[in-house]
Amino acid sequence: MSAREAPTPYWLGLLPALALLVLFLVPFGIMLAVSVAGREAGGFFTWGFDLASYARVFSPFVGRILVTSVAIALGAAILAVALALPFTVILGGMSRRAQTVVLVVLLSALSLSEVIIGFSVNTLLSQTAGVGNLLAWLGLLEAPRAFTPGLFALMTGLVYLSFPYAVLVLYPPVARLDPELAQAARTMGASPLRTFATVTVPLLRAPILGATILVFVFVLGSYLLPQVLGRPQHWTLSVHITDQAIYQSNLPFAAAMAVLLLAVALALVGLSLLVTRERRTGT
Amino acid sequence: MNDLALRDLTKRFGPVAAVDGVTLDIPGGKFICLLGPSGCGKTTLLRLIAGLEDPSEGRILVGDEDITDRPAHRRDFGMVFQSLALFPHLSVGDNVAYPLAIRGRPRAERERRAAELLDLVRLPGMAGRRIHQLSGGQRQRVAIARGLAVDPSLFLLDEPLSALDANLREHMQVELRQLQTRLGVTTLVVTHDQKEALTMADLVIVMDKGRVQQMGAPMEVYRDPANAFVAGFIGSSNLLLATLLDRTTVEVAGRRILLSPEDRVKAEPGPVLLSVRPEDVRLAPEGLLARVTFVRDLGESVQLVLDQGGREMTALFAPRDRPAANVGDEVRLAFAPGGVVVLRP
Numbered sequence: 001m002s003a004r005e006a007p008t009p010y011w012l013g014l015l016p017a018l019a020l021l022v023l024f025l026v027p028f029g030i031m032l033a034v035s036v037a038g039r040e041a042g043g044f045f046t047w048g049f050d051l052a053s054y055a056r057v058f059s060p061f062v063g064r065i066l067v068t069s070v071a072i073a074l075g076a077a078i079l080a081v082a083l084a085l086p087f088t089v090i091l092g093g094m095s096r097r098a099q100t101v102v103l104v105v106l107l108s109a110l111s112l113s114e115v116i117i118g119f120s121v122n123t124l125l126s127q128t129a130g131v132g133n134l135l136a137w138l139g140l141l142e143a144p145r146a147f148t149p150g151l152f153a154l155m156t157g158l159v160y161l162s163f164p165y166a167v168l169v170l171y172p173p174v175a176r177l178d179p180e181l182a183q184a185a186r187t188m189g190a191s192p193l194r195t196f197a198t199v200t201v202p203l204l205r206a207p208i209l210g211a212t213i214l215v216f217v218f219v220l221g222s223y224l225l226p227q228v229l230g231r232p233q234h235w236t237l238s239v240h241i242t243d244q245a246i247y248q249s250n251l252p253f254a255a256a257m258a259v260l261l262l263a264v265a266l267a268l269v270g271l272s273l274l275v276t277r278e279r280r281t282g283t
Numbered sequence: 284m285n286d287l288a289l290r291d292l293t294k295r296f297g298p299v300a301a302v303d304g305v306t307l308d309i310p311g312g313k314f315i316c317l318l319g320p321s322g323c324g325k326t327t328l329l330r331l332i333a334g335l336e337d338p339s340e341g342r343i344l345v346g347d348e349d350i351t352d353r354p355a356h357r358r359d360f361g362m363v364f365q366s367l368a369l370f371p372h373l374s375v376g377d378n379v380a381y382p383l384a385i386r387g388r389p390r391a392e393r394e395r396r397a398a399e400l401l402d403l404v405r406l407p408g409m410a411g412r413r414i415h416q417l418s419g420g421q422r423q424r425v426a427i428a429r430g431l432a433v434d435p436s437l438f439l440l441d442e443p444l445s446a447l448d449a450n451l452r453e454h455m456q457v458e459l460r461q462l463q464t465r466l467g468v469t470t471l472v473v474t475h476d477q478k479e480a481l482t483m484a485d486l487v488i489v490m491d492k493g494r495v496q497q498m499g500a501p502m503e504v505y506r507d508p509a510n511a512f513v514a515g516f517i518g519s520s521n522l523l524l525a526t527l528l529d530r531t532t533v534e535v536a537g538r539r540i541l542l543s544p545e546d547r548v549k550a551e552p553g554p555v556l557l558s559v560r561p562e563d564v565r566l567a568p569e570g571l572l573a574r575v576t577f578v579r580d581l582g583e584s585v586q587l588v589l590d591q592g593g594r595e596m597t598a599l600f601a602p603r604d605r606p607a608a609n610v611g612d613e614v615r616l617a618f619a620p621g622g623v624v625v626l627r628p
Binding site for chain 2: 178180181183184185186187188189190191192194195198199202203205
């Protein structure tokens with residue numbers, strides 16, 4: 001065997017490449033084709049090249065939904081990462097054993113389906129069985145009230161759903177952080193909180209951005225929780241895509257909105273990567 | 284300069300005492316080396332002083348003030364870590380000025396002080412560089428400058444030179460010592476390298492198994508080791524099993540040897556250990572019988588490896604005193620007056 005041969009044979013990569021092609025690129029191609037297909041009144045479509053669906057996509061109505069979707073996804077991503085970051089840093093300082101236990105619990109939370117999380121949060125925040133009763137009992141509320149549906153309930157559900165992913169993205173770089181860096185800051189007069197702000201967070205800038213992007217994209221595709229926990233004005237583009245595709249039987253319009261969603265998501269992710277790269281070479 | 288005092292300081296990790304009842308008085312303004320083999324507790328002791336570990340028992344005092352319960356960030360000590368712990372996200376200047384930024388000093392003052400400190404460690408004009416653009420020796424200097432940024436009352440260094448290659452390390456030892464002499468800051472350096480300790484220190488504290496074995500000036504520790512561990516750890520020493528008959532006579536391998544008045548006797552009559560430095564071993568017409576097993580020409584000195592009744596001994600000579608002995612020759616050994624320390628086994 002020659003020394004220059006790669007330890008992993010290249011053909012091993014063919015299988016995932018093929019899977020990507022068949023399972024992602026082909027359906028995406030079909031979706032692109034459907035998005036320019038002509039709509040039939042009967043509920044189906046005919047292949048062709050008709051930009052009518054795109055004309056509907058570029059309307060103030062869809063624009064408003066898009067802005068709502070991006071705002072909700074961004075808000076959920078920032079909240080989830082803001083909670084996950086201190087959580088993960090504290091986790092990283094615990095004993096190996098405790099870390100394993102916490103990570104296992106976290107992974108088991110991942111196994112819960114979106115449906116279960118949605119209805120659990122719904123029950124938890126409901127008028128009859130929810131925390132409103134507890135607050136009323138404590139005297140903080142005059143009478144039990146529901147906190148769902150609404151933006152608060154929706155954010156709670158989305159953050160619950162995406163928190164484990166944020167922790168899992170942040171955990172490896174946090175575990176690799178040299179503890180002496182934070183200790184050095186302590187010996188130089190920084191309190192634990194200032195050490196976190198001036199050393200730990202800047203060192204984790206790339207993973208923080210990575211986790212935020214992951215959760216953002218993940219939440220952008222969420223279509224169940226906005227329906228269960230949100231009011232109609234909180235419905236994301238994904239909800240409307242589902243609505244159009246399944247209930248309105250308007251597949252071309254649904255496909256065109258999906259293409260828009262994908263384009264916006266890619267553009268935002270690309271932009272954030274570009275901004276951080278420029279900052280890195282700039283300083 | 285305030286003196287540092289440790290009172291019965293103990294740190295246990297589970298059942299293991301890494302630092303075991305250490306009581307020390309460290310005079311201010313001195314350069315002190317904490318010396319010992321790896322795992323002897325010297326780094327833990329340094330971290331206790333820095334406030335990075337909480338002692339299981341005991342007190343730490345600076346001057347008359349008890350600082351045992353003061354958190355690390357309120358102790359105002361400077362510390363250099365073994366990994367250096369420079370911040371990769373900050374420039375060299377911002378690293379050095381970090382302690383000032385934490386104290387809310389204005390930017391102009393921070394920049395002036397960083398430039399001053401970088402001049403001090405002979406890295407002028409490097410403030411704008413990134414950490415990864417520096418060589419190992421330059422990073423070392425940046426870490427030292429950062430540790431000195433707020434004029435600490437105590438400067439702690441944990442194996443600061445261990446990552447450098449041999450030449451650079453010797454150079455930095457001298458430089459660090461000169462810097463300390465100039466600034467007069469009480470400096471406590473952890474090292475496992477006895478040469479480094481002897482080169483730099485006013486005072487050497489030898490540790491083993493979590494306890495202080497001896498504290499003294501380098502030559503004192505070298506010439507007059509308190510026990511067999513110190514004798515074996517500092518420099519190379521010939522340790523011979525012997526019997527002390529009275530204050531002036533020992534018996535080694537069936538031969539009686541008269542001790543000179545300058546030899547130090549630190550044991551009661553009975554079984555003892557003789558510690559003799561290689562440079563104090565002489566060839567003589569009368570004395571211990573030994574066979575030469577190896578001759579090592581080191582240029583600055585000649586080393587004879589000897590087999591003395593199954594024990595290996597070494598003798599060191601200046602080249603001009605080179606004995607006319609070859610491998611396989613039988614020789615007789617005597618010890619220079621004052622070169623023998625009689626220790627408890």
